[in-house]
Amino acid sequence: MRILSLGLSNVNEPHALRDEHAIDPRLPSLPHGKRAIDLIVDFLACLWDYAKHQITREIGAVADLDSADVWLTVPAAWDARGCQIMRDAAITAGLVRSAHAGDTSWRDRLRIITEPEAAAVHCAYLTELHKLRPSQNFMICDAGGGTVDLAVYKIIGMLSNLEIAEMCARSGANCGSLFLDLRFRELVRTLLSEHPAHLDEASLAYFMHNFSETTKMVYRGELDDNTMFNFTCFNVEDTDDPNVGLQNGDLTIPGNLLRREVFDPVVQQERFASKINVISRPPDCDTATLRGAAQYGLARRPLVSSIIAPQSYMMKVKLPAEPEDQLKRPAYIRTNDAGVSICENRLQYLVAKGAILRKGQRVKHKFCKFSQNGQDRMFVATLYTSDNDKIMRYTDEGETVELCKWTVDLSVLPSFQEDANTPQANGFYTEFELGLELDSAEVRGILIHAGQDWGHVVFDFRS
Ligand SMILES: Nc1ncnc2c1ncn2[C@@H]1O[C@H](COP(=O)(O)OP(=O)(O)OP(=O)(O)O)[C@@H](O)[C@H]1O
Ligand SMILES: [Mg+2]
Incomplete structure (x- = not known):
């Protein structure tokens, strides 16, 4: 096992x-x-x-x-x-x-x-313990063997008719408990480098087992800086060497050395106590995921069906210039081939931060591209994200990050092919929709035309 x-x-x-x-x-x-x-x-x-x-x-x-x-x-x-x-x-x-x-x-x-969805359902059912109220946020921390996973949820709707929305779910770095064991083994290897009798696989495994089943469980952090931790050697036939803590068949390691070499490098990757009001460890946390998954199954309806957009997703667009643009960004205004005043570098919001969407729900926006001819078939959508709650109008307002340039090939669309094959002196317009879907792990973009999907791209692995 x-x-x-x-x-x-x-x-x-x-x-x-x-x-x-x-x-x-x-x-x-x-x-x-x-x-x-x-x-x-x-x-x-x-x-x-x-x-x-x-x-x-x-x-x-x-x-x-x-x-x-x-x-x-x-x-x-x-x-x-x-x-x-x-x-x-x-x-x-x-x-x-x-x-x-x-x-x-x-x-x-x-x-x-x-796993965090299941654990969230379990925690939300334990409202007596956690004093959760509607509209409150809570974070699930699953400190495992391999990774430490964090997920933030919000209770939406009434507690009696439980509904939970996901705000963010991430698998943390490789800083699970197993990495403490591996660092401990490295420490023993270094300490006993002059004592090869203790460095065969069986000896190292014995030290590591002791650490992982006992010391690791009772270790209290800085409080243990002056505690001496003893580890019985698997191989007893070796000379004492007090310089490295080897005495009477025991290897003794001071707590502060364990902290510096084993615990701190792993633990320091995930510190959040100062930002969280209440931290509790339910007595049944080892089975929280199982209990939550069972409750989810018995509810026979999706309890965690929504997702709260963790950031805004915007697209750079050109829009007819408005008086506000004349005032604020005259340099962005151009007159297009049709003689219309157009303001460049405007932001069109596809999803605003904080919006509540159903998981996988598709948010669509209409776009239109002017093509001179059939070769002019690429539409380049520049996508931006922002952590700011403020709705911004222009790409230069700061606090926006360019996520990607999403190149959409319109030549797959039948209407484009038809127009491209009909010689037209003044070019033609192609109307289409771009959709965005958010779920826990990724953000997908979809090209839609006449109610049908014509291509998709994943541009944000949210991990
Ligand atoms: N008090 C403790 N202090 C430190 N580590 C602990 C403690 N109790 C258990 N562990 C460690 O937690 C790990 C087991 O956790 P869990 O069963 O959640 O992991 P997992 O789900 O298999 O890992 P992952 O989620 O990364 O795949 C083991 O490595 C175990 O040694
Ligand atoms: Mg796990």
Whole structure:
């Protein structure tokens, strides 16, 4: 189990499933002949066997596990592709199966929910404990083995009819508890570099096990700077060396050294206590995700269905000049070929910061491009983001960051092809829509024409 879970941390991040080089080199390598996905399938199959066994033992044959909904939780920052890989693995592992003849929709019984979503539902149900009120924000911190994941939610609507909106969900850096273990092993290796008798794999594993199961759990930070921590050596046949803390078969390491070399470098990556009013650790936090996922499943409606735009998304556009533009930005005003005064560098908001959208909801805006001829087919949309709550009018107002230049090829559109093939002395206009979709892991742009999708692009992996 331990090796498997270590192996799974290798693929904690879905990018590692697609690109094996993306795996952190400090983690153990995969068993020979196994791909990351095989490991996940094997792991899920074992886990499911065990779960079925336990459920049947506890509640007997009452549960028809073959026709049950199965909820699988995935880390916060997984994108649609990552979730699909996990879904396929779970189906291969047999978590859901056809329960009777004609059961064609059995795959739909496998449901996926993100870990912080599930934990958020659980926390919101514990309102007595957390004193949560409608419109309040709360953050879920999931300090795991591989990563520390943070997600911020807001309670919208009434508590009695729970509805939660996601403000932000990110998988943090690799600063999970496993990295403490790895740093500890490095420290032992350095301390005992003159004592190779203690540096074989078994000895190092023994030190590390001691650290990870005992010292790490009781360590209190600066309070322990003067505490001496003892670690029994696996190999007892070696000389004492008080200079490095080696005495009577024990390796002694002072707390301040552990802090400097092991804890601080990992812990300092995530500090937020000064910014958060109330921090609580529910007594059942180890099962919070499971309980929340079950509550989510039983509610039979999406409890975390909305997303609050974490920033504004704007596009640079040219618009007919208004008196305000004559006053504020005369330099931006040009007269176009048709003799109309146009103001350049105006911002069109696609989504304003703080807007509440349904997950995956498409926000559309109409655009129009003038083409001289059929070669003139590229529309370049320059997208900006801003963290500012203020709605800005021009691209030069500061506090905007250029996100990307999104090049849309209009020649895929039938109306463009038709116009391009009809010789027209004065060129032609093409009308189309650009849509934006936000979900936890990515922002997608879509080219829409006559109610149909003609292309899409992912331009913001929100991690
Ligand atoms: N009091 C503690 N102090 C430090 N680490 C702890 C403590 N209690 C548990 N851990 C560590 O937390 C880790 C287990 O956490 P958890 O089960 O949430 O990880 P995970 O979900 O497998 O990891 P990830 O979410 O990164 O994939 C183990 O590495 C364990 O040693
Ligand atoms: Mg976890």
